[in-house]
Amino acid sequence: MWLRVLAMAAAALAAPREQICGYDKCPAGKQDMLNVHLVPHTHDDVGWLKTVDQYFYGAKSEIQRAGVQYILDSVIQELVKDPEKRFIYVETAFFWRWYLQQDEQTIATVENLVNEGRLEFIGGGWSMNDEACVHYNAVIDQMSLGMRTLFDHFGPCGIPRVAWQIDPFGHTKEQANMFAQMGFDGYFFGRLDYDDKKRRMNASEMEMVWLASQDLGETGEIFTGALYNIYAPPPGHCYDVNCNDQPIMDDKRLKDYNVDEKVDDFIAYSKKQAKSFKTNHIVMTMGEDFHYQDAGMWFKNMDKLIKYVNARQSGGEKVNVFYSTPSCYLKSLHDAKLVWPTVEDDFMPYASDPWAYWSGYFTSRPAQKGYIRKSNNFLQVCKQLTAMMQTERTYETPNRVDYLRYAMGVNQHHDAVTGTEKQHVANDYIQRLSEATDSCQGAVNDALTRAGLPVQTFCNHLNTSVCHVTEQSGKFVAYVYNPLSRSVSPWVRIPVAGDAYTILDPEGQAVASQLSPIPAEVLSLPGRNSSAVAELVFQASDLPPLGFKGYFIQPAPGAATSQVSTERPGLQSLSNGHVTLDLDPETLRLGRVRAGKADIQINQTFMWYEGYGNASGSKWERPQRPTGAYIFNPKGEAQVIEAKSVVTLDGALVKEYRHTFDMDWVSQVTRLYKDEPFAEVEWMVGPIPTEDGVAKEVISRFSSAINSTDTFYTDSNGRQMMKRRRNHRDTWTLNVTEPVAGNYFPVNSRIFIKDADSQLTVLTDRSQGGSSLASGQLELMLHRRTVQDDAFGVGEPLNETEFGVGLVVRGRHWVVVSDPADAPKLHRDLAEQMFMAPQLSFAAADFMTPEMWSSAKVIKQFTGMQPLPANVHLLTLEMYKPNQLLIRLEHQFQADEDPTLSKPVDVNLKDLFTTLNVTSVEEFGLSADRPLKDINRLHWDHVQSNRLPKNFRGAAHEVYRSTGAEHDPLTVTLNPMEIRTFVASYQSPYPLPTPPAQPTE
């Protein structure tokens, strides 16, 4: 079936038919009238109240009456019946699984509809990803997965021209920037701050041009529109089987004839809506969550609406209604040739009313958020290794890498990574990631085998200091793979059961190591099944780019045996040579940090907010709305969790303060690795007790002497830094109703404060909510457990449990104190090391001896590529087609960050990879669906930016356009913040698989 679909699609593309999709096929509207674009649409969450598969099939109707298979079945049927009708489809994860189940006739029908532009893909990602909690790497992957699937099968008419983020709970600048570079002509969303929306409606500034990159200029601009009614139809005009609005009853023979009332109402609403917009075109989103299961119901009533509204024209009414799509609406706006207002900040956080700031979800389900980030890391490893070793080059999809692509695509959904799904759905998301990780680990194993390694074991529970192979093996080899395009020397921590180990590096040299006892809080974690009592810590020095090293580890004690961390009572100061941490003897907290020239008082502690909500589920007034999966609604100031004890562990490699607190469900290890420029804070929170019926949201707060006033900085999806000001928004006067929640912003990778002398940067291992509520202060929310649903739809309190108790979460912050001038190069580098961390794998080696280890026949290391310059990141290396590579190179500095590293940089792809000889490249759009040369976005005039030079087209753009032709075809110039995407032909020492035969049927 699968092959047949592929072959048919290929045949369809091979024999080009007249494509009649495109802007020029859009309904024109009437010049002297208010043109109302009805956009029939369905919003199909890729998991929320039900799992993605339950939604697809329409199972578990008792939870929600929602079945995507029926939506597509029934919409196609309606489209076929009437050429006036149009429909958009958004979530490729659903579309594609449906498409694969169709018979040839339906496939041909769908191809025709797409080709005619009547079934139009919008958005087109595998899911409609969240924006607050996602990392740009994962967004690019999931958008590419969806858009490539569409383009590969439908060709140009399958390209989504409009980005469609109608439901995500706030919008980031980097997301807009990425959409621009994926070739979208426009971007519509549904949710923005209630007050911002009010102002924009009054000022007719609902539509604007988002100048989404300070660095890229026009390349990062995108026309952006906020929808009038989120994504719902006008009140009273919801005609789905899931709606309760009255149908249009137009038979005068029957009772309840309501045409006049319906038409009056619709016209009045249209005119009211039009007041908030600049042109004589408005768009009405005719659909809602999982609508159109019975598409005939919607269309039948819209047919009547169109008929009876337009019938008023003969009486002089100037309203004209017709079926349309977002892209056709966009086209109408473009035709208006207006000069549009601009926006340069972002739409975070989202508040739906003065007491509903959706900043809870920045942290909801922190374990899931951590696992998703970790899975992104592994997916990159998996793609790199299978590409380098050419082990997953089948013509058939899905292959073992695809499963993880799919799982990651689904997990970027705005009810997945956000933590706003029901618990059983969260379980399903995690299970998908887990199973897909297994699958990709199989592929990695094949790749490593081809590289000469034995079969590897992956330890998936290192987050609880558990690894059965290392605990139970006598001797073993640990392999450390570096997915970065430069050399790194990470610290490795391996759970072990013994009390002394020796480690040999690939050269057979002994490696210094330290045995660090596993904290009691970890040892007693519920459900933990492990004999490990310590972590064996060592530095994997100089790991080659895209390469690995093996370390032979034996329990045999000897000269080079591991040192054991030493308890040093009373020691109030730890230093690793670069960083010195002093305790405050009064509070036992961290009190002072010295690093290079920086020397500041820093006080760090855990605190907790009491959230509104009542475990009895009692009623509430809006200001006391329960804190929950979506919103953060604390009752007041955070309360301190006092430190109870501190143990100081000393050693040559790693030194630690181990804190316990008067609430015994919180603990922390503050750690200095030898010579590293940061302190690692490993926090563990949970089970948060809620037996008292009180919701608790736990933060780590740093209070410092830094004079940051009201300003702090958070990253935008791990890339651009956003300047934030407390109690302030750039584009409207903030009414401070929620002094805490309203100042929370998403932190995907880092948050910092600074003054002229010092900068305190905290890097995170997952997305969290963060803020600075006072000058010198910086806080991150770590974990939350609530007692009541916050009434935004999920229908459950956020109450994660495992083994019968509240979920325990363990994570890391890297705390960097530095001169502000040095900070960017530190945090850009460290953030990459965080999200592209080395991958550990293991092989038992009971028969191995040091002598054998020294043999040349034992593969102990591998180098995948020449190192790239320090400011270049190899964002993507993966198979594109069975005989093409996909390569993305990224300049990871902003233009003003570093005098050296912010400069443009050249990379030559020739001879870059050791197993892949790139012979030619073609540049593609960011989503890798089509060549860059085929992307011609609509141009939008806008008012002059306050921040950017007039007509700034971006450093990247300028350089590329001016010098591209003269370049060596394999030399790529990267400007600040630029990502360039290439599809490459290559040669490799590994043979191509045989293409499948054409199906005979």
Added chain:
Amino acid sequence: MWLRVLAMAAAALAAPREQICGYDKCPAGKQDMLNVHLVPHTHDDVGWLKTVDQYFYGAKSEIQRAGVQYILDSVIQELVKDPEKRFIYVETAFFWRWYLQQDEQTIATVENLVNEGRLEFIGGGWSMNDEACVHYNAVIDQMSLGMRTLFDHFGPCGIPRVAWQIDPFGHTKEQANMFAQMGFDGYFFGRLDYDDKKRRMNASEMEMVWLASQDLGETGEIFTGALYNIYAPPPGHCYDVNCNDQPIMDDKRLKDYNVDEKVDDFIAYSKKQAKSFKTNHIVMTMGEDFHYQDAGMWFKNMDKLIKYVNARQSGGEKVNVFYSTPSCYLKSLHDAKLVWPTVEDDFMPYASDPWAYWSGYFTSRPAQKGYIRKSNNFLQVCKQLTAMMQTERTYETPNRVDYLRYAMGVNQHHDAVTGTEKQHVANDYIQRLSEATDSCQGAVNDALTRAGLPVQTFCNHLNTSVCHVTEQSGKFVAYVYNPLSRSVSPWVRIPVAGDAYTILDPEGQAVASQLSPIPAEVLSLPGRNSSAVAELVFQASDLPPLGFKGYFIQPAPGAATSQVSTERPGLQSLSNGHVTLDLDPETLRLGRVRAGKADIQINQTFMWYEGYGNASGSKWERPQRPTGAYIFNPKGEAQVIEAKSVVTLDGALVKEYRHTFDMDWVSQVTRLYKDEPFAEVEWMVGPIPTEDGVAKEVISRFSSAINSTDTFYTDSNGRQMMKRRRNHRDTWTLNVTEPVAGNYFPVNSRIFIKDADSQLTVLTDRSQGGSSLASGQLELMLHRRTVQDDAFGVGEPLNETEFGVGLVVRGRHWVVVSDPADAPKLHRDLAEQMFMAPQLSFAAADFMTPEMWSSAKVIKQFTGMQPLPANVHLLTLEMYKPNQLLIRLEHQFQADEDPTLSKPVDVNLKDLFTTLNVTSVEEFGLSADRPLKDINRLHWDHVQSNRLPKNFRGAAHEVYRSTGAEHDPLTVTLNPMEIRTFVASYQSPYPLPTPPAQPTE
């Protein structure tokens, strides 16, 4: 539109295409397998929780997700896609309004589907009528309306071959008899007593031949099947948008694959079901209430079910599933050539469990039941007069008579006349009847105008002794129309405000009259707005058949002034010459009745049952299930409502006892009209107080010296009499769990008990529940008000209110005490006078004088027909087509009832009507949709009856077959209980309307 549809249908019939509907096109099944007929169906209540129009459009989804327009839209679409698929549709009220809204293409599509037998009409009445509370006259009308609509537009393929009563709450013998005579080949129903069903399942006697007429023999036989699961699909296999069962998930790439489990379950269920049936064919009803709004959902999953179940055949499984219809299933049963068991009683009352006897609905909403019966009466009047006067002969429907046909069709629905609908729906039903009555009154006015009368006023509130025209006019004429085919002399009661009147009959002769004061209980009725203080009573003597007389009434006192009823304190006995009523001075109740030879102690009183149920809506156990709209569940014995006072009113024409009771919401007038053989008991009950939180069900109980033992008799839909035995069922041993409710039976027109010497018969003016709970006893339930929903779906307690208080209901019983041998001729005659009562209308006549009244120019009377023999009833006289009449003649006696009147009788149609000269007739089936000669029902062998002669084909059948050919073509022989239906050509003095031109488009 309407004309176009008609013309198109006519054209379709005119150009006959190959009809491929029919039994021989049914799927054959496999001989060695269990053949499972999947019957996709929807059960569309013509009003229940929502009004009929709300159901049609799918309005008020918050009450129920149900929209018939979408069902038909979506089913047609699915049928078109796949020739294997079949669907049945039942309720013509819905189908027809949908059909009228379709465009030409859809109409053509539907015609094709019907012609191919893939859209099959089943049942086919305007609604799926109730059986317990309906009168046969209304059933015949509503079935004819539906079936004629289908036949006229679709021809032979539109004929429903199977009667389909899957939801009504019990089944009557007369209904089965009527179905047989409408030409149905079989009859399926869903609900029968739980214990009866259990026995039948064990004995494989779910299917049988119902010998439904003692008098008609084979003509009244019908193959009857009880469905296995009412009308629901097998548990777990409900695939509608309104269901929560899991879909069939057959994509192994996704989670939750469940094909094996689904198929195992379906096969197991099929085999279990098959054990209760005799052949290797079983039927599965794949649908439920208002299913198939999104037909694709159902069909998609059934396609998979069929595919995966039948795939098991290759592994040896002997189960074969396919799409089918009830008629195809019936065909399979017929092909089995078995000798089937028989049934000769009926399926009343229905008990769904030992503590849920659905005998409450026999009485629920007594005002509505009364109004429906009254509307039936008026519809017959309206049809007769418009036919006789040829005033409603348009080619376009609906005409003014049709509206009342439709309203009556809808009101026969099993949630309408039953009283089991929500209150707002009950209001809608009544409003429909009221509006349609207005419409038909308009038509009657035209007819009477053509007969020479002035414009008439109809007094629609005579039930509360209100008539504005007679109260407020000085002088007026009262016209009394007799819809019976024989002369009658009814007693007329006219509300008046004055204290003395003279009445002149058409000959100008003074008519004796009596002024009867309106009881105080009536005068103080809430909402009553009238100046009438008395009713003017007189006898309209010798009203001609289908004729009227006018009575000129003046308030002028004079010689012939009306007598006023005289209060006679202490009078303990009243007599009208035929009947003598003695009071029991102890109890003040009626104590003794003498009539002819009969002389019996009879004690009559009101009583009330306390029903289970708690106004707080608290939970209950099954035995304490609340009494409600469906079920009657009393806590124990009825409690007496003691008589408080009695007033005796004497007069020459009418004598009355007027009782009040210690519960002041009950009152009664017991009345003897001069020379009549019955006593009229006019009861008034309400507002029943439920402020005490206690449900109350009020009865009138007669206790007599008649030695009736355990036997009593109730009518079946107003025709055949059913012998009932207390605590007994004919076909199984009754487990007496509910000694009261389980002995209640529907009484549509009469109930009696008797011994060798005396018979006590009570005739009712509406359907009621009745019983005999002890020898000599007889009771009828009059009114009920409950406090809790009985949890069978309606979701409301039965709690009728008006003007802020409980509804007051007033009705009449005619009590006849006689020699048993005389009883049939009395109750047959009186029952007809009750349900075909004279119609009063009025004209103010202020300028009229006695002299003018004597003028020949003033039309004062009219005779429509020659009188028919005393045992013949003109059941129907109406327009059939613009140039044809529909005539039904009925022999209203059973064979053994009367030595003379039970004999066959001839009627000659020639010169029968005064304005309609019948020239030729063709005999049709009872539902008047097609000629009798075209009806060839399937023959079913059955075991010999205990009661009927072997191979008895019915007296009617024998006579008709043997002598029909020799008859004068216009002479009709009627045998006992026979109804014969004729379509007649005729001539009349009134010209034909011009047929409409063929539409040009």
